[in-house]
Amino acid sequence: MSSPRSSDRPSRRRIGIYGVGVVAPGGRNVQAFEALLQRGATALGPTTRSEFGNGLFAVGEPDFSFDDYAAWIAERHGEAYVTRMRAKMADNVQFAVGATIQALQCDPNLERLVREVDDGCHVYVGSGVGDLPESYRAAASLERATRAWNHFWAQPEHCAARKQFEASGLAPGGAEAPPPNPASFPVDSDARFEARKAWDAYWASRSEELEVFLKRFAAIEKLDADDENQDKAHMSAMRKRSRAHRALVTEFGCPPPPWTEVSPNLIWNIQNGPAAQITMLLGVHGAAFAPVGACSTFGVALKCGRDAILRGEAKMAIVGTTDPRPDAALVAAFHTARVMPGIPEVNLPFTSLRGTHVSGGSCIWIIGDAEFCEARDLRPIGGYVEAIALSSDAEHIITPSQSGPKRAIGRAYAEAGIEPSDVAVIDLHATGTPGDLNELALIDEYVTDRTRITARKGQLGHGMANSGGWELTELALSLARGTAFPTGVADHALHPRVQRKGSIVMSETPLEGDIGVKLMLGIGGITACIVMRGARPSAD
Structure with a gap:
């Protein structure tokens, strides 16, 4: 695969990551999230709720309390505002608001700058399934x-x-x-x-x-x-x-x-509710809506924000995803579709291929025009987003093809101007199903033997929209450290048909380079491929 000619490449305007917030299983915030990854531990476990079969299914319950954010909100909007949010806003909104507040707290200048750019700050926060419980x-x-x-x-x-x-x-x-x-x-x-x-x-x-x-x-x-x-x-x-x-x-x-007799809370918690509430929380007037791309939603939201900045419509964007706690109907649908096992044990990617585990929470990033933001004393905490490309399978609603994702991967590499030899690490969608084998096959021409391969759904679960954001956050942290976190996958447990066994990260592994790639494969066939550069980018 050859690099595009320099004249064919798009503008090299840099898009930096300046704030990150996480609500995840085992991850109340980014610090707890990173500690979980460093241990190579899983946050998934059996649930005792009767509608889940009293421990029959392993799921990912998000670690979240709205109390962690009440004082921050009250300081800016008063106690009555907090009371209304508790009464009217369900999980999806509360999770996203909490993750946004975390992201704003990454830098003391960030909240001020977001408010200052006002309608130059867009908000794109989507959900994989919406607020099903509401x-x-x-x-x-x-x-x-x-x-x-x-x-x-x-x-x-x-x-x-x-x-x-x-x-x-x-x-x-x-x-x-x-x-x-x-x-x-x-x-x-x-x-x-x-x-x-x-x-x-x-x-x-x-x-x-x-x-x-x-x-x-x-x-x-x-x-x-x-x-x-x-x-x-x-x-x-x-x-x-x-x-x-x-x-x-x-x-x-x-x-x-x-x-x-139907609560109006149903209206306040529709798909665009989280994005709308974030604009009201911060008093910003930029475009705000909910992009939806199933398991690729984080990539779609990130592309919306990045594209708006590249077009000059925005200076900054708050992007991300949010999904409710594991829902019995969703678990049942996944199980009946034969992509979620009815066992309390965690199924790790690339192993038994029995299926994935539903989880809930949120992931929010604050991105911006690097020249604009860094001239105002912001520094990237998650590196830079070099390219994003989307494609559709146009083939099957669940099982990804190879031709569809390859279109997104190829375009992302071309936009970033990279070769397979530049890629230090690639994080796969890898749901613990036979599709894992397809993914390993389809990336073969886009990686080299020095490229490390990671997959995290055995640790965090399938957060529907969120898993892509959590995994991208892990990728950013890995690039900043120069090492990939352990995945919990053991060599002896790998499926016999798994290829590139030597490249799959199991324990903590050094990375050779600062380029990371994330692949998201959404139900319905939508693929997102994101190319990232570590927090200390090399000179162009």
Whole structure:
């Protein structure tokens, strides 16, 4: 593979890493995270929750307490702000906010400079799966409220059609016959439960009394405020309508309508919620949204931020990912897809290839135009991002091809102007599945015998969006130290089909050079390849 001609290379404007924050299994902060890596330990372990099979699955629970950040937030926004964040913001937002505060504390000048550049600071924070628990809570609330609602209006005293049916056995005129009566199923059976839902929904939809309620509810929604003060009219009108709604429910003696029983927290915790909250926390006005690229999300977010700086649209960017604590439904889906083993023991990459382990947390970087930032006394703590390239497999939703990732790797190397002989270390996606063997094969032409190969999901788990960020952070720390951290992988445990065994890092290993490469392979076939240079870059 030949290097591109110097005239073909893009601008060599440098993008430095000036702040890093981590919330991870075994990593409450970057210091704890680095200590875990130095030990070569795993932070994964069996969970005792019944929905996980009482210890059947090994997962990665993030080490996090919002209390660690409450004083910092209160100092800038007051105690009421902290209280609102505790009440309204779920894991994804809280994790990302905590990691951002950590990143800002890496340099005493960093927070001031971020605020100073204002709309010149962009925020790109994505999630692999979104805040699943918050979505489940909303769905469960709606389901409970709907069951109670339909059951009330389906009763004969509130539904003339049902009363007539029970007297005559005839369905309402021209209507399809009602579903089976739940009383015809065994008591306490699932079939009876499902039949009752269908039965109640059928009759509630035919309740004339419910129609009256809905018309009156809609009329209340049109009420205007009595207050002539236009500045307060909106809030006054809402309070007036709320009082009238409560009175209407009391008058009819019905349960609260389902559409009043879902917490608005669902809205505050949608995918772009973490990015939005970071802009409000810091008072910056640059572009902010949630890029999503499954397991490659950190790479996608990093590219968004880097590209914005290279285009001159931003001077700095806060980029990263956040995902909730291990979720039972997600674990179940991974297990059924045959990519997560139902065992409490940790499966390390390149070994038994049984599968990966779900984990949660966050990873946030603050990057910036090196010339701009270092003229203002910032110094890179994680080196420099030399290139990022993305590609799609266009082949399979889970199993990566070789041709798709090779496109990203080739373009990243060309942009960085490097040869395989320049690469000191490459960190693979390596999920502990047969895909590990494919990865080792596809990188063969992009590394040499001096290139060290690492993989970390046996230590940190598969953080969906986060694992790429955690692994990139480890890569940056390794390049700064000049040595790769131990991985916990043992030589005797390597799978017989593993190639390049001598290159795979097991114990702490010196690195020859300051160039590191990170490969991320996302579900759906999106690949991100990142080229980094250590914190003490060589001269161009």
